[in-house]
Amino acid sequence: MQQSPRNLLLQAFSAALAAVNGRNATARWLAAHPLAGPVAVVAVGKAAAAMTQGALDALGAQAQAALAISKPGHFGAPGLSRHGVETLTGGHPLPNAASLAAGERLLGFIRQQPPNRRLLFLISGGASSLAEVPRPGIALDDLRRVNQWLLGSGLDIATINGLRRRLSRIKGGGLLEHLRGRDALLLCISDVQGDDPAVIGSGPLSPPARIQTPQGLPDWLQALLLQAKPQAPAGVTVPAAVVAHRRMALEAAARAGQAQGLATYLHKSFVAGPAEAAGRRLAAQLRSGDPGLHIWGGETTVVLPPNPGRGGRNQHLALAAAGEIADHSGLYLLAAGTDGTDGPGEDAGALVDAATIERGRMQGLDPAEALRRADSGAFLEAAADLISTGPTGSNVMDLAFGLKLV
Numbered sequence: 001m002q003q004s005p006r007n008l009l010l011q012a013f014s015a016a017l018a019a020v021n022g023r024n025a026t027a028r029w030l031a032a033h034p035l036a037g038p039v040a041v042v043a044v045g046k047a048a049a050a051m052t053q054g055a056l057d058a059l060g061a062q063a064q065a066a067l068a069i070s071k072p073g074h075f076g077a078p079g080l081s082r083h084g085v086e087t088l089t090g091g092h093p094l095p096n097a098a099s100l101a102a103g104e105r106l107l108g109f110i111r112q113q114p115p116n117r118r119l120l121f122l123i124s125g126g127a128s129s130l131a132e133v134p135r136p137g138i139a140l141d142d143l144r145r146v147n148q149w150l151l152g153s154g155l156d157i158a159t160i161n162g163l164r165r166r167l168s169r170i171k172g173g174g175l176l177e178h179l180r181g182r183d184a185l186l187l188c189i190s191d192v193q194g195d196d197p198a199v200i201g202s203g204p205l206s207p208p209a210r211i212q213t214p215q216g217l218p219d220w221l222q223a224l225l226l227q228a229k230p231q232a233p234a235g236v237t238v239p240a241a242v243v244a245h246r247r248m249a250l251e252a253a254a255r256a257g258q259a260q261g262l263a264t265y266l267h268k269s270f271v272a273g274p275a276e277a278a279g280r281r282l283a284a285q286l287r288s289g290d291p292g293l294h295i296w297g298g299e300t301t302v303v304l305p306p307n308p309g310r311g312g313r314n315q316h317l318a319l320a321a322a323g324e325i326a327d328h329s330g331l332y333l334l335a336a337g338t339d340g341t342d343g344p345g346e347d348a349g350a351l352v353d354a355a356t357i358e359r360g361r362m363q364g365l366d367p368a369e370a371l372r373r374a375d376s377g378a379f380l381e382a383a384a385d386l387i388s389t390g391p392t393g394s395n396v397m398d399l400a401f402g403l404k405l406v
Helices: 004-017 022-032 050-061 095-114 139-153 157-165 172-177 219-227 246-259 275-288 313-325 356-362 367-372 375-384
Strands: 039-044 062-071 086-088 120-122 183-188 242-246 265-271 292-298 331-337 349-353 396-403
Touching: 004 120, 004 265, 004 331, 004 349, 004 396, 022 050, 022 139, 050 367, 050 396, 062 095, 086 095, 095 172, 139 157, 139 219, 157 172, 157 183, 219 242, 219 349, 219 356, 242 367, 246 265, 246 292, 265 275, 275 292, 275 313, 275 331, 275 367, 275 396, 313 331, 313 349, 313 375, 313 396, 349 375, 356 367, 367 375
Parallel strands: 039 062, 039 120, 062 086, 120 183, 183 242, 265 292
Antiparallel strands: 292 396, 331 349, 331 396
């Protein structure tokens, strides 16, 4: 092992991100499955810019028109506009007025395409809030209140997207009726367990199976769900393929570890549930496991307190793990989001070690208080353990890597 332990983990993370990059994954799939005739590209999600570029790489002059909708700052420089791509930004993690404008423009773009032009949809995580057309009677304030509550509810993403669908005209297969018989294809980057296109981005082109309404919803949310009348299924289907998913990232990380001469352990269990408990559990597995690189993937949850602090679920998980490996030299754990963001901030996650807790305490911070207030980011910043990647061009949930030296 020639490199520092921290660099080894960061390299494994970089290898994982490269394996699921939206540009490469989209171009690779289209090269293996060539399309005939003219194509209009519609991309929505955090990976929209990368997936659009991949489609342009593969299609060339076949791409007659393109619309990409993503988060602010995710189009990069020089951007796609020089290639004739129309780019819009919407709100994330909460929908905003720009999300509604993007939703209406999405419908208008589809209507403008000639009947002989195939529609290629590129959907990735984040699409749920970036473009929206609400059901009649559902206002923007309603959508924001619902999404704010859902994000702090501790519910899993499949349940969250199931509830979002019921308030939308374009989610849950709602976009199908706007195709009006046009030939279409859906390519996805999966940010959900099971890689189901009906869940990714709330499934705009995939009618979902019925999802049981969870218990304990607030009265105001139940009233909104009752108010939003369900729409009839469009009766058509669109072929779909997942071009990048969690397993691809995990296997790439394992290959990167093996290239450095490390024993690698790719754990098959899906990391879910409360982030704090997951962090303690992974740290315990690392302490008791064999030396080498341990690799996990999944997506945890955090129930937010009133007035939460800084940081997302990966930082929460990492800080909880740091408490369990404190004073255990030779143990390191990285937890980060593959989209380059973790919660509402700009950090992807954190990389902690046996001295993380001590470094944060030396700055006057208490790890237990940071966890209680969902303020892990402030503690990890003080410990100099945050990871920042910027937009990655992908989104295949979260990764956690543990390194045990001896």
